Amino acid sequence: MVQTSARLLALLSLLQMRREWTGDELADRLEVGPRTIRRDVDKLRSLGYPVESARGVAGGYRLGAGGELPPLLLDDAEAVAVAVGLRTAASGSIAGIEETSVRALAKLEQVLPSRLRRRVRALGDATSAFSFEEPQIDADLLAEVAAACRDGSQLRFSYVARDDRSSQRHTEPAAVVYSGHRWYLVAFDLQRDDWRTFRVDRIRGRVRVGGRGRRRTVPGGDPAAYVKRQLQRRGEERDGSGEPGRVRVTAPALKVRQRVPGRYATVEPDGEHACIVSTRGAWHTGFVVWMASIGEPIEILGPDELREFAHGVVDRLGAAVADRA
Amino acid sequence: MVQTSARLLALLSLLQMRREWTGDELADRLEVGPRTIRRDVDKLRSLGYPVESARGVAGGYRLGAGGELPPLLLDDAEAVAVAVGLRTAASGSIAGIEETSVRALAKLEQVLPSRLRRRVRALGDATSAFSFEEPQIDADLLAEVAAACRDGSQLRFSYVARDDRSSQRHTEPAAVVYSGHRWYLVAFDLQRDDWRTFRVDRIRGRVRVGGRGRRRTVPGGDPAAYVKRQLQRRGEERDGSGEPGRVRVTAPALKVRQRVPGRYATVEPDGEHACIVSTRGAWHTGFVVWMASIGEPIEILGPDELREFAHGVVDRLGAAVADRA
DNA sequence: CCACTTAGGTCAGCTTCAGTCCGCAATAGC
DNA sequence: GCTATTGCGGACTGAAGCTGACCTAAGTGG
Numbered sequence: 001m002v003q004t005s006a007r008l009l010a011l012l013s014l015l016q017m018r019r020e021w022t023g024d025e026l027a028d029r030l031e032v033g034p035r036t037i038r039r040d041v042d043k044l045r046s047l048g049y050p051v052e053s054a055r056g057v058a059g060g061y062r063l064g065a066g067g068e069l070p071p072l073l074l075d076d077a078e079a080v081a082v083a084v085g086l087r088t089a090a091s092g093s094i095a096g097i098e099e100t101s102v103r104a105l106a107k108l109e110q111v112l113p114s115r116l117r118r119r120v121r122a123l124g125d126a127t128s129a130f131s132f133e134e135p136q137i138d139a140d141l142l143a144e145v146a147a148a149c150r151d152g153s154q155l156r157f158s159y160v161a162r163d164d165r166s167s168q169r170h171t172e173p174a175a176v177v178y179s180g181h182r183w184y185l186v187a188f189d190l191q192r193d194d195w196r197t198f199r200v201d202r203i204r205g206r207v208r209v210g211g212r213g214r215r216r217t218v219p220g221g222d223p224a225a226y227v228k229r230q231l232q233r234r235g236e237e238r239d240g241s242g243e244p245g246r247v248r249v250t251a252p253a254l255k256v257r258q259r260v261p262g263r264y265a266t267v268e269p270d271g272e273h274a275c276i277v278s279t280r281g282a283w284h285t286g287f288v289v290w291m292a293s294i295g296e297p298i299e300i301l302g303p304d305e306l307r308e309f310a311h312g313v314v315d316r317l318g319a320a321v322a323d324r325a
Numbered sequence: 326m327v328q329t330s331a332r333l334l335a336l337l338s339l340l341q342m343r344r345e346w347t348g349d350e351l352a353d354r355l356e357v358g359p360r361t362i363r364r365d366v367d368k369l370r371s372l373g374y375p376v377e378s379a380r381g382v383a384g385g386y387r388l389g390a391g392g393e394l395p396p397l398l399l400d401d402a403e404a405v406a407v408a409v410g411l412r413t414a415a416s417g418s419i420a421g422i423e424e425t426s427v428r429a430l431a432k433l434e435q436v437l438p439s440r441l442r443r444r445v446r447a448l449g450d451a452t453s454a455f456s457f458e459e460p461q462i463d464a465d466l467l468a469e470v471a472a473a474c475r476d477g478s479q480l481r482f483s484y485v486a487r488d489d490r491s492s493q494r495h496t497e498p499a500a501v502v503y504s505g506h507r508w509y510l511v512a513f514d515l516q517r518d519d520w521r522t523f524r525v526d527r528i529r530g531r532v533r534v535g536g537r538g539r540r541r542t543v544p545g546g547d548p549a550a551y552v553k554r555q556l557q558r559r560g561e562e563r564d565g566s567g568e569p570g571r572v573r574v575t576a577p578a579l580k581v582r583q584r585v586p587g588r589y590a591t592v593e594p595d596g597e598h599a600c601i602v603s604t605r606g607a608w609h610t611g612f613v614v615w616m617a618s619i620g621e622p623i624e625i626l627g628p629d630e631l632r633e634f635a636h637g638v639v640d641r642l643g644a645a646v647a648d649r650a
Numbered sequence: 651c652c653a654c655t656t657a658g659g660t661c662a663g664c665t666t667c668a669g670t671c672c673g674c675a676a677t678a679g680c
Numbered sequence: 681g682c683t684a685t686t687g688c689g690g691a692c693t694g695a696a697g698c699t700g701a702c703c704t705a706a707g708t709g710g
Binding site: 004005006008009012013016017018019020043046047058062063065066067068069070071072073074077078079080081082084085086087088089090096097100101103104107108111112113114116117120123141147150151153156211212228288292295296297298310313316317318319 | 327329330331333335338341342343344346359368371372388389390391392393394395396397398399401402403404405406407409410411412413414421422425426428429432433435436437438439441442448472475476478485536537555613621622623624635637638639640641642644
């Protein structure tokens with residue numbers, strides 16, 4: 001009975017919308033008898049969704065948190081919010097869940113009505129991120145590639161290699177991996193007949209999803225490990241510029257740690273009244289500036305480029321201050 | 326029939342997990358005959374979920390994007406990713422969807438198994454945000470308050486007013502409003518017998534959710550407008566410190582706009598080769614520093630505090646550079 | 651004590667379900 | 681053009697499920 005199933009879903013939806021419903025309200029909404037509601041509630045319970053009920057005046061039904069997440073029934077606005085949230089999470093603003101976010105995003109985008117997709121894109125473009133990451137990656141592309149990995153579809157795209165030469169690739173993608181500041185696609189290149197890792201931000205234009213490919217396993221089994229090995233072999237990932245930035249701040253580590261996100265840098269005490277902040281991976285332009293703005297005396301430990309960059313900032317800012325002060 | 330409904334949900338879940346399934350695969354997974362699968366697919370279609378099918382070799386079923394979002398069936402990791410994404414979106418990192426995000430978060434947290442809630446919290450705490458917002462708001466609290474508004478529950482909490490005096494409040498909450506940099510709760514204060522707006526970041530300790538309250542409408546009907554009026558009356562919101570910061574950058578507006586998030590500041594051309602960047606609302610410490618780090622000459626237009634602050638940064642950074650250079 | 655609300659049994663009438671068997675249709679590859 | 685694969689849908693049948701109506705029980709708060 002399609003009616004019954006639809007009603008169960010509708011019931012679930014109502015219970016997610018509001019906290020408390022009396023049986024009669026529900027019966028009214030769903031246009032069935034109250035007895036049927038009671039039976040439906042039983043059905044939901046037997047499906048594992050914990051519908052709590054309270055008797056007496058001011059009683060009613062409510063959906064509680066159970067062992068499993070029930071199907072989420074989102075309205076348009078909520079769906080957009082979820083999609084936008086996932087996109088920012090995927091773009092690396094929260095450590096450790098980028099890949100899961102992309103997976104969830106791929107799932108959502110597959111079934112997202114196109115009118116909502118447009119709204120998501122509009123909002124996403126407006127974001128533009130106060131982030132210190134340079135390569136703004138296209139979340140749509142990422143989701144599409146991740147979906148292809150999941151589905152075992154083939155993938156054709158044009159790729160710009162490190163030497164700036166562009167080439168057409170025909171691949172069977174295996175996994176999408178986030179290195180900590182870049183996205184990589186691990187795929188079997190059908191033309192070169194071997195595994196390759198591609199930087200997702202170097203994929204140009206639209207990707208074309210082909211038919212079903214063979215299921216292959218990445219050499220070694222773990223795509224993340226594979227990417228890591230590849231990057232080490234190539235000496236990439238330190239981002240060319242290399243060294244982490246290090247700064248000594250004359251303030252207690254505990255205080256400084258509150259102002260520095262763990263994702264970007266580590267804070268180590270250096271005596272009782274000072275600490276040393278080191279970036280994870282290569283430093284970026286925002287780092288030293290951020291350190292300068294926390295309002296404590298600092299000292300740059302290295303590398304030289306960092307010092308040079310700081311010099312530039314001092315010059316510009318000094319000029320700006322001198323201008324009218 | 327509980328079987329049938331469960332199977333329909335499971336089918337939906339499978340179709341969301343992967344792109345293509347053959348009927349036999351599905352029949353195998355769901356432990357029914359292939360004929361039943363075909364009938365179930367018909368049911369899904371009649372429920373409005375567009376199950377696409379392709380005949381022939383390499384054919385199969387797939388779930389397409391329809392006019393409505395189907396119920397989302399997320400696994401644990403995905404649910405955590407969604408929750409974390411919503412929390413960051415709610416905390417204001419994307420303009421314009423904060424309130425919707427909070428609503429969606431309230432919905433999700435209501436049914437989120439506690440083991441997942443713990444994981445979300447752990448991740449959320451680790452975030453700590455490279456953000457220029459000072460008052461880090463507790464997303465859990467926000468979701469709880471928003472849920473109370475939605476459900477029309479009463480709410481008791483202790484509140485620290487602007488004069489630092491703490492008081493116990495017993496309210497019937499109506500709406501949660503984001504002003505652009507702060508969260509406000511609009512509620513009917515039962516003890517004072519009138520409407521009040523509360524800054525959510527000034528709510529202390531746990532809130533206690535009481536029983537059902539009366540449904541009331543905010544004076545004027547629109548909570549956002551009400552908050553705005555209140556803030557104007559009090560002269561708040563300019564954040565005490567007041568004036569927006571203004572900086573002139575010697576670079577084309579188009580170029581600068583890419584580096585400045587629209588949420589925090591507006592970029593207006595000033596001639597062809599320069600532009601003026603103004604913060605929305607009061608400037609914060611990060612602003613000038615950010616401007617200095619985009620690598621173009623700048624000039625501070627005001628206010629004076631901004632110039633003073635810049636001075637401080639120049640001193641500290643200058644000292645840091647001089648130290649070893 | 652009363653009003654409200656969930657809980658659940660039972661019965662009758664009706665509908666739907668799931669499996670089985672069938673022939674048909676579309677598609678891709680050989 | 682042939683063939684294997686895969687979806688489509690009709691017909692039949694016994695079993696199962698659904699809904700509403702009616703009733704009683706029981707918990708809750710004023």
